[in-house]
Amino acid sequence: MPADRITVVGVNPDGWHGLSAAARQAVESAEVLMGSVRQLELIPQQQAVRVPWPSPLSEALPRLLAEHQGKRLCVLASGDPTFHGIGTTLVRLLGVDAVHVIPQPSSASLACARLGWPQDQVQVVSLVSTPAERLHPHLQPGRRLLVLSRGAQTPLEVAQLLVARGYGSSQFTVLEQLTGPAERVRTATAADWCGDVDPLNVIAVRCPADAPVVSTSPGLPDDVYESDGQLTKREVRAVTLSRLAPVPGQLLWDVGGGAGSIAIEWSRxxxxxxxIAVERDDVRAKRLERNASALGAAVRVVEGTAPAALAELEPPDAVFIGGGATAEGMFDACWNALKPGGRLVANGVTLETEVLIAQWYKAVGGDLVRLDVQRASAVGGMTGWRPAMPVTIWSVTK
Structure with a gap:
């Protein structure tokens, strides 16, 4: 193991006995051994200096690496180091040529092996550093989920979320200390779950086939949002999102967030x-945060008035202008910040906004449509059509 190359060794609760010959050699030849206190305790005493991870690790890691530069360094990780693990972080910091990974089976692989689940048909969700609400978009009828826990309290949090969402009858399995001498697997329904849990656990959820549907497709029902009426309505929202074209890993600015429906459905x-949803009204901003939490969306809310509030934000891959379009410099600020190849969509219901949209359409092109929606409603003892305000939708790729 060259001194300028870090080796990352995956270790499971079975410890030293579960390591391959190559992994053992990497540990034995190391001058410095880093890992969590739990991981270090799984390894017999060696000559290496043992360095337990500090908290928070992300801030301390570059300093630790610099302190031990030039030494044979071995880092311990849980299971597969590149599966939600420190291996990925080290590669990002140092480059792939500076990191050698010796993996063990991941917790997801071990859980699927115990349950007999086909791993390619299972959705893995990590709650190690995110709130339990991020599980919401993944709760769909008949789905199988593996949830990576942050600790002993996570199973109860997840069970309570499932019950509140109408998924209380889900098959709920908690797998603790997989491969270790204290391994334990327990199954109940989410509604019936109780009991103490080891901090090292994975949760398996099998959603019932008749569970409520809140789709990840654009155009959720309007009533899933808390709103004061400042809401892009369902049909318009679906068309708008089709123009924004969400892509995994990309960032959206939702300018004039309102209830947050565009930002939320992009994130889902x-x-x-x-x-990032920008909203100038503090009451609406707090309501937007509640909507995002209730629907499990990764939305950052920025309270401020655009376009000034946009100045320090990360450049977007897509921009939606849903409110404040007539503010001076709004279109210029959004267009200039947008990355090449990014999409900009603006919706207008007033003549003033339509005038601006028409000017930009003439200047840079794009696609311009007008959407009229009518809904059936009671007319006396019969039924008729009531039109909503027509919406002009301009979309363009930079």
């Missing part, structure tokens, strides 16, 4: 989709 498209 894929776990790596991110959104």
């Amino acid at each position: 498209h894929h776990p790596t989709c991110r959104a």
Whole structure:
């Protein structure tokens, strides 16, 4: 093991006995051994200096690496170091050529092996550093989920969320200390779950086939949002999001967030989709945060008035202008910040906004449509159509 190359060794609760010959050699030849206190305790005493991870690790890691530069360094990780683990972080910091990974089976692989689940048909959700509410978009009828816990309290939090969402009859299995001498697997329904749990655990959820549906497709029912009426309505929202074209890993600016429906449904498209919602009204901003939490969306809310509030934000891959379009410099600020190849969509219901949209459409092109929606409603003892305000939708790729 060259001194300028870090080796990352996956270790499971079975400890030293579960390591391969190559992994043991990497540990034995190391001058410095880093890992959590639990991981270090699984390894017999060696000549290496033992360095337990500090908290928070992300801030201290570059300093620790610099302190031990030039030494044969071995880092311990849980299971597969590149599966939600420190291996990925080290590669990002140092580059792939500076890191050698010796993996063990991941917790997801071990859990599927115990349950007999086909791993390619299971959705893995990590709650190690995110709130339990991020589980919401993944709760769909008949789905199988593996939830990576942050600790002993996570199973109860997840069970309570499932019950509140109408998924209380889900098969709920908690797998603790997989491969270790204290391994334990317990199954109940989410509604019946109780009991103490080891901090090292994985949760398996099998959703019932008749569970409520809150789709990740654009156009959720309007009544899933808390709103004061400042809400892009369902049909318009679906068309708007189709123009914004959510892509995994990309960032959306939702300018004039209102209830947050555009930002929320963008984020629900894929776990790596991110959104920043800019809202000037503090009451609406707090309501937007509640909506995002209730629907499990990764939305950052920025309270401020655009376009000034946009100045320090991360450049977006897509921009939606849903409110404040007539503010001076709004279109210029959004267009200039947008990355090349990014999409901008603006909706207008007033003549003043339509005038601006028409000017930009003439200047840079794009696609311009007008959407009229009518809903059936009572007319006396019969039924008729009531039109909503027509919406002009301009979309363009930079």
